[in-house]
Amino acid sequence: MRRIANAISRQVTFCKRRNGLLKKAFELSVLCDAEVALIVFSPKGKLYEFASPRYHFFTDLFL
Template identity: 75%
Template sequence: MVRGKIEIKRIEDVTSRQVTFSKRRKGLLKKAHELSVLCDAQVAAIVFSQKGRLYDFASSE
């Protein structure tokens, strides 16, 4: 069974948007770490929340 495409649009509910941001941020930073380990690459990811808080990942040796 094929999944249908979902429309990507802004989440209007503030609480739902914050929860989604938190979950996706963790996933994004985890993927950045995995990429750096698997490919022996230098990777950096910088994410700012809606309130301006900084979240970052940088691979280092």
């Protein structure tokens, strides 16, 4: 795996993968009745998060 040299392509790829990861976390929490917490930081330091209803305290506690 190599770093994507073009900054725009890298950002587009990050957005697509982030959205896919957040979707999978949601699906896991719904389909398996699992408690899931996910925290993702972009290369520029922007925060993205997902938490099952019972784990919102987790993101509030650490963020």
